[in-house]
Amino acid sequence: MDVYKITGENRLKGTIKVSGAKNSAVALIPATILANSPVTIGGIPEISDAWSLKALLEEFGGKVLFQNGVMTVDPTNMIALPLPNGNVKKLRASYYLMGAMLGRFKKAVIGLPGGCFLGPRPIDQHIKGFEALGAKVTNEHGAIYLRADELIGAKIYLDVASVGATINIMLAAVRAKGKTVIENAAKEPEIIDVATLLTNMGANIKGAGTSVIRIEGVDELHGTQHTIIPDRIEAATFMIMAAAIGDGITIDNVIPLHLEAVTAKLREMGVKVETEEESIFIPRTDFSALKAVDVKTLVYPGFPTDVQQPLSVLMTQATGASRVTDTIYPARFKHIDELNRMNAKGRVEGNTAMVSGPTPLQGSTVTATDLRAGAALVLAGLIAEGETEVRDIYHIERGYSSLIDKLCALGADIRREKISLETADK
Ligand SMILES: CC(=O)N[C@H]1[C@@H](OP(=O)(O)OP(=O)(O)OC[C@H]2O[C@@H](n3ccc(=O)[nH]c3=O)[C@H](O)[C@@H]2O)O[C@H](CO)[C@@H](O)[C@@H]1O
Numbered sequence: 347m348d349v350y351k352i353t354g355e356n357r358l359k360g361t362i363k364v365s366g367a368k369n370s371a372v373a374l375i376p377a378t379i380l381a382n383s384p385v386t387i388g389g390i391p392e393i394s395d396a397w398s399l400k401a402l403l404e405e406f407g408g409k410v411l412f413q414n415g416v417m418t419v420d421p422t423n424m425i426a427l428p429l430p431n432g433n434v435k436k437l438r439a440s441y442y443l444m445g446a447m448l449g450r451f452k453k454a455v456i457g458l459p460g461g462c463f464l465g466p467r468p469i470d471q472h473i474k475g476f477e478a479l480g481a482k483v484t485n486e487h488g489a490i491y492l493r494a495d496e497l498i499g500a501k502i503y504l505d506v507a508s509v510g511a512t513i514n515i516m517l518a519a520v521r522a523k524g525k526t527v528i529e530n531a532a533k534e535p536e537i538i539d540v541a542t543l544l545t546n547m548g549a550n551i552k553g554a555g556t557s558v559i560r561i562e563g564v565d566e567l568h569g570t571q572h573t574i575i576p577d578r579i580e581a582a583t584f585m586i587m588a589a590a591i592g593d594g595i596t597i598d599n600v601i602p603l604h605l606e607a608v609t610a611k612l613r614e615m616g617v618k619v620e621t622e623e624e625s626i627f628i629p630r631t632d633f634s635a636l637k638a639v640d641v642k643t644l645v646y647p648g649f650p651t652d653v654q655q656p657l658s659v660l661m662t663q664a665t666g667a668s669r670v671t672d673t674i675y676p677a678r679f680k681h682i683d684e685l686n687r688m689n690a691k692g693r694v695e696g697n698t699a700m701v702s703g704p705t706p707l708q709g710s711t712v713t714a715t716d717l718r719a720g721a722a723l724v725l726a727g728l729i730a731e732g733e734t735e736v737r738d739i740y741h742i743e744r745g746y747s748s749l750i751d752k753l754c755a756l757g758a759d760i761r762r763e764k765i766s767l768e769t770a771d772k
């Protein structure tokens with residue numbers, strides 16, 4: 347088993363560069379299926395989700411080159427093979443193969459997705475959208491079967507403003523006949539990024555980034571080049587790290603507008619956040635002035651659920667009782683038990699976690715139960731006294747590109763090591 351071993355309390359200083367957005371990359375890569383010639387995307391993060399998607403596209407005839415952050419997909423020889431198992435279960439975003447394959451081939455068989463278990467993560471809104479476009483959708487033996495004689499544009503009202511459903515319906519609708527309107531669409535920046543790629547491939551999409559998206563289907567989409575947006579969740583993780591253990595850290599390659607909710611909440615805590623056009627500087631925090639806050643996760647542009655877990659680590663260092671309410675994933679609190687193993691004072695009631703501080707954290711052996719829980723534990727390890735061992739790091743490596751190298755370049759002491767199962771059992 348691979349683990350991270352972190353020796354804490356090193357002050358970190360310097361510049362850290364944010365990679366391309368995971369949640370864009372995992373949709374942009376499946377979107378290439380819809381083209382009739384190669385698509386090149388720059389800035390793809392070196393994360394296992396990107397490698398899993400590369401393998402999946404290759405399973406049904408795609409030619410994929412992924413080098414130095416640039417992925418080129420030649421989709422011309424793809425055929426609609428079923429993908430019921432294996433790589434589809436390694437990530438959440440394999441659900442985008444449904445929309446993209448349905449759009450191109452009018453049929454698909456895709457296993458139910460994996461990804462972080464954050465409580466129930468239904469895909470009923472994706473399916474409702476596909477059905478509205480004319481697909482017959484069945485769930486057989488853990489795989490979703492989709493088939494349509496033709497896709498016809500429709501008006502689709504999403505019961506929840508789901509990121510995945512919005513993008514998935516867009517992927518199918520760009521090749522449907524006529525007009526599709528998605529109402530109560532999600533507004534996350536990654537949706538605009540996917541719409542930009544599709545538009546550059548020849549699609550006709552209006553309103554991405556607002557709650558009403560209008561799509562006029564086209565007969566063909568062609569190859570193009572695209573550069574991905576920076577990862578706002580990785581940037582937020584680094585902002586929190588800088589506040590928790592930084593001696594002056596510049597976070598480079600960010601779109602500050604995408605980080606407004608996080609910036610506002612950090613400022614409310616007493617963290618100084620200096621925003622430039624494409625970077626953010628966080629000076630050393632005055633911990634005597636770090637205050638407890640309440641935070642509620644909301645759809646974009648609200649505070650992102652993906653950042654509440656890392657933020658709870660900073661809350662352990664703030665004076666007073668902080669509260670995190672997750673309205674998107676009410677059970678996304680497995681990290682609290684793990685932080686408590688490190689001497690944090692956290693407690694969960696319903697969809698809310700209470701974290702009291704300030705508490706000196708102590709190094710311990712902890713488990714990354716999901717991606718952002720893992721990021722939170724790495725942050726906790728960086729500030730804790732002594733050594734922290736983080737297990738199940740495959741979750742972290744689904745979404746953070748070259749994390750160890752980036753943190754070590756700032757002065758962190760982190761090693762990725764293999765431990766035997768006997769050692770793990772002790
Ligand atoms: C690959 C990717 O982009 N993952 C992100 C995406 O996940 P994902 O796209 O899975 O999240 P959604 O936006 O779809 O989910 C939001 C809420 O809607 C519910 N829901 C969703 C779909 C559906 O058909 N029915 C339904 O009830 C979910 O249970 C959840 O409570 O957005 C989440 C919310 O910002 C982020 O935490 C994830 O990092």
Ligand SMILES: C=C(OP(=O)(O)O)C(=O)O
Pocket residue numbers: 368437438439460461462463652717718745
């Ligand atoms: C929950 C996340 O990812 P996924 O949807 O891919 O599981 C995340 O990025 O925090």
